Amino acid sequence: MRTKVIATLGPASGNVETIRKMVLNGVRILRLNFSHSDAESFRPLIAKIRQVEEDLNIPLTVMGDLCGPKIRIGVVDGAPHEINAHSDVYLGLPEIAGKATDRPFIPLDQTELLQGLEDGMEVSLSDGMLQFKVTETIEKDKLYRLEAQNGGLLSSRKGITFPGKNIALAAFTDKDRVDLTGCIDIGVDAVAMSFVQTASDVEDVQAEIAKRGVWLPVIAKIERQNAVDNIEDILKVADGIMVARGDLGLECKLSAVPVIQKKLIRAARHAQKPVIVATQMMLSMVKNPIPTRAEANDVANAIMDGADCCMLSEETAIGDYPAEAVGYIREIAEGTEPYYLRRIDGPYKPKKEINPIKYLSYSACLLADNIDSPAILCHSSSGASARVICSRRPEQQIYCLTPDKSVPGYLNFFWGMIPVVTDSTVPDHRKRLETYLEGNKDFPRGKGYILVSGQPTPGQTESKTNEIKLYYK
Structure with a gap:
């Protein structure tokens, strides 16, 4: 399965057994909702996530979802x-x-x-x-x-x-500042920001993170018409976006949300940023053991639009069938992805521009298709090169080797991406890929593999991706 699943943790799923089942069904990102709790209350939960991560040897991402400004009316005299x-x-x-x-x-x-x-x-x-x-x-x-x-x-x-109205209200609240500090203290891997309207909203959070001397990817939740209007600028600074269809459906005409979803997904892929589709994907499974036909179609359409992630909220936080809801998304994805890949008919071709990394990535995808490679292996310290390969939507899974232990938490948001922390004692990037390939029994012999890496040359002042190698195992 290439599509990533995000599961919101809550009373129904805050135990090791359920987390383990959801991860085995395809969850790679666990969401903590700060609208209802603070960081310290999540500390025991993160310990359980890390236990599952270690037991299964699968990198997992913990995402703290900051609640943003709560806009509520006061007490209505004589109500209701x-x-x-x-x-x-x-x-x-x-x-x-x-x-x-x-x-x-x-x-x-x-x-x-x-x-x-x-x-x-x-x-x-x-x-x-x-x-x-x-x-x-x-x-x-x-x-x-x-x-x-x-x-x-x-x-x-x-x-x-106030649908369509510009709200002069800071997206980053005092509570969010406290929660963000708590997120860093308890080891959260990424944060989602609510009520984003402009790029500066995202930059406010990033500046606060930088003050703490760390880096966390910031996912901008698109739930305001202003955010839709400013999406290009937001994507320049955000590390990813979430199509938060609940509030978006209040801000915009409900009939417009499906097209907005498609436009946001397309814009994110062009920016090489991940995009999450959220809200009511399997809502009936809060109480029912199977989803409705409409929900199955909704998930499939999000995948065919090119979404990187599908997110579950109440379904896994308070629902009666959290692991099963994830399992149905897995089934739908496994049935939909082959059709999606046939429909796009090969990796996406870049537009005409001077962008060697994008064209090199596209070439790697074409070559992988030509030799029917089981996988594309990429070495990337920051994950940037792997993200460009992902944006081409190759048929092959993308294995990104990185020596930076903070990078896999971000790469989990990307379609078809499998992050691996590599052995940094091997100095040569290409050699790291070859060593991993030879030592991994999941890669069968007698096949050709595409390796993408950066090999310094005399004219380079910094290491950049500049090499594709066809490696026969």
């Missing part, structure tokens, strides 16, 4: 209220509730969220279950009249969104 379609409510700062008493009043104590709100703009509550439009600006940036677009129950402390 039954709201009818086309009825009016007020939305405003709590201190001016006395100016609007003839209709239900929705208090919002974050002034910046009301700034720039104008007539005709949309407001969504309770994960989209209640939808409103602004019909009157009573007091700019302080008090508004809204008209309900549908009926439903208005309760206190529910989530609120």
Whole structure:
């Protein structure tokens, strides 16, 4: 299986046996949701993950998912209220509730969220279950009249969104700073950042990580229309993206999300960055032992779009069948990937540009196809060369040998990638590949293998990928 699976850990899966089963079914990344816990509470869980990692000798990635700013309304006086379609409510700062008493009043104590709100703009509550439009600006940036677009129950402390509106709210919160420090302390391998709107949001987190003297890949969660609009700039700085379809489906028209997903996946592959598709992939398996036909199609379509990873949330965190949900994604991937590879008809050809590494990687994929190689083996200190090979989507699995123990945690996000920490006592990069190939019984003899490495030449000032070797074992 080339598609990677991310499993969210929770009460249903926070034990060694279930983690082990999920890893054997294809999980390579374990997600810790910081919306509900702090770093210290996850420390015992990470110890269990590392135990499974050692027992199975499979590199695993622990991803801390920072919760970002929680945008919720305050206490609604007299709640719950039954709201009818086309009825009016007020939305405003709590201190001016006395100016609007003839209709239900929705208090919002974050002034910046009301700034720039104008007539005709949309407001969504309770994960989209209640939808409103602004019909009157009573007091700019302080008090508004809204008209309900549908009926439903208005309760206190529910989530609120403003589809399409630029929110002047920092994505990186004080809680996130504390949690990020905790992530580093307990040995998390990557972090996901919520509520990203611009590249600078990602850079804020990266700067904080750098202050700690370490490096962690930062995955930008794309759940805002602004993030979709700024995706090219975000991909320049982020180490990967997540198509977070839950909040994205509130921000954008639900009918637009499938096309947005395809565009985001394509943009990420062109940037040689991994992309995760998340939200409700196998949601029915929280209670049912098998997924619905629609869910199976959803997973298959994400794979055919070119997604690197599929992520499970409630399915593995609180569901009754966590290992089985992962198993179904594995089955779907194993059935879908051969069709996907036939459909793209060979590795993706680069556009015409001066980019020797990309063309060398493409050539390695073409040669691997031509000789029917079982695998492509790449030596890369940072993993950058292996990522370029991955972006061509070769049929072969990509084995990336690296001497840096922090790199495999990042490479686990990439489609078809198998990271290996290599023996750094062997000085020659190509020799490291040959030694690994000869000593690994999983690579049969009588076959040709493609080796990609960087061999210094007199004119090179730094080691870069510059060599393809056809190696017969």
